Amino acid sequence: MTQVDTAEAETGQGGADRRETGAGTWRARVRRAARAVFRPGPWKRGPLLAALTLLLGLVMLLHAKIPNRIGNLGSLAETFLPWFGLFVPVLLAGALWRRSASAVVALLLPVLVWLHLFGGLLSDKSHPGSDLTVATHNVNADNPDPARTARDLAASGVDVLALEEITPQAKPLYEKELAKAYPYHTVQGTVGLWSKLPLSDTRPIDIVDYGPLADTKPLDKKMVTNRALRTTVATDRGPLAVYVAHLGSARVNPRAGFWTASRDRGAQALGEAVAAERNERVVLLGDLNGTMDDRAFAGITARLRSVQDVAGKGFGFTWPATFPMLRIDQILVRGVTPESSWTLPDTGSDHLPVAAGISW
Template identity: 75%
Template sequence: MTRNTPGPSPAAARWRAGLHRAIHAVSHAVSRAVFRPEPWKRGPVLAAVALLLGLLMLLHASVPGVGGLGSLLENVLPWCGLLVPVLLAGALWRRSASAVVALLLPVSVWLSLFGGLLADKSRPGGDLTLVSHNVGAGNPDPAATARDLAASGADVLALEELTPQAAPAYEKGLAKAYPHHVVRGTVGLWSTLPLSGTRMIDIMDYGPLAATKTAAEKLPGNRALRTTVTTDRGPLTVYVAHLGSVRLMPRKGFWTDSRDIGARALGKELAADTSERVVLLGDFNGTTDDRAFAGITARLHSAQDAAGNGFGFTWPAAFPVVRIDQILVRGVRPDRSWTLPDTGSDHLPVAARVSW
């Protein structure tokens, strides 16, 4: 005896037929978009600009340094990604398949350079909290900034751009929280732990120009120091530095001479330092992508890159667009990196939690 198997219901048959028609229509549309020559011929300029953008980000280290062009590009490199949605909108408006495909290059390069910064890499734990802050020479209320920093919970606190007029306010405001401190010129370090072996670091080394400079011209003001923090896990070598300013100048372009001189001198100092655990805190007046800091970043790594969440922009404080304040380490593990709220300076403070 044979059992008859019921066929599909009329409703199911209609649904399947409709699905087949939809798949066929979509396939036909895709085939027309891919194989018709018109979409590939449209927007050649957009496609060329997209490829140029990708190559510019990929080969940024090869951009000539004439007029500081290469350095300027590397400081604004993350913002190059903003051109991608602009180009994509243009490609869709022009219905240019070639421009859309060309955009895969800058998107891939940007993600390879900065995609890792978008994830939260922090972890619990840590032995010491480090804070660095350019307090600003024009800070209208140093006492209030000192109170904010004292409440930050930092074990080691570095300050840059200390003026002779404001330094006493910071010393008074931080005295209760930090029994140990040193100040050398415009930089200082406050610590809950003992300090020893403090010395000034000359980061105004003019190299071949030294013979033509007087002592006063070579050292317009100390901007770096090295000291040792005594911890229950052993010594920690700490550098505090404020590298020279940069300027956009009509005739010279992106002027970085003073900063680059300091970066090279600091790189040489770090190269000669055999300490197992080293921390560098300071205002670099540039990002760690900048080629000027190759001698530094070859020996220390960024706490923000290792344990931050996002780009951690620090300047200007009112609307931060670039991270020029850094915490770099060697021999300790960054567990967390973040920025602190506005204190009245034109920079935001940066903080990191590190462990052995």
């Protein structure tokens, strides 16, 4: 091959390379342009995530507006309201994975709403010292060792102790084990009060729903009679009205949804009893089978305040004892100052005891 042929070949090959390179560059430009057009920016990514995040915030913010007409949905949402915060890290992980700026910004709404509702429970609001300590405990009708439960409660040293789900079979055991620490006591049906101070003006409070769907347990345990009482504790600072109550159960039923009919009617009756109470100083102790965020307790929370909100530390969950998820055992007061609130160790029941210190 001559030098001319070689040069022409080289020139032709170079031209082909240039043509191919130009074509590749043109295709790359088209692909980049297409990606720029069809691939959304960070503010347009994850619209579904952003919508779900805003919906979460609105559900928490407007929980009182959720209707109860369908399956008691409003009360169900309010019962588990603190746990809605667990959706926040899940949505945050999704927003980061999708690189969605809009979803990240939308998270501000549920975070701020949750902190507004429950942020105060994260700090310790308790104060040392009190004039009187009180406690309440659902001891469980099926408790395998009531004597052990009674001994654990006596060791707590509280001044006034309320018990719920006392069966006729276990009643003598509680009376025996608690007699030394608490010289005064009363048992009305399945609820009782043990006190280091004298009691007077004791009477049962009728809160039981005897309708066809009433909360029931085996008849030999008589769980449908006398589930609340009222008594007066004589303190050196004056009389203290004490109510003990065990409201009906709340159940999730596939047909009825979140069924709380018996409990809600009991809560209404209990609220009316407290409203009629003439004593300025009142303490309500008991298993109310619901959280105080639930609208069903509006008649009670309008007149009494929860010690956990004022002087507690954390959420103070009491049920179930093995992995507490809800605070359904309550101490509420009027006319006295809550100084501290805490849960006691497991006693063998399916609930944890809850205690509080109060002052005049």
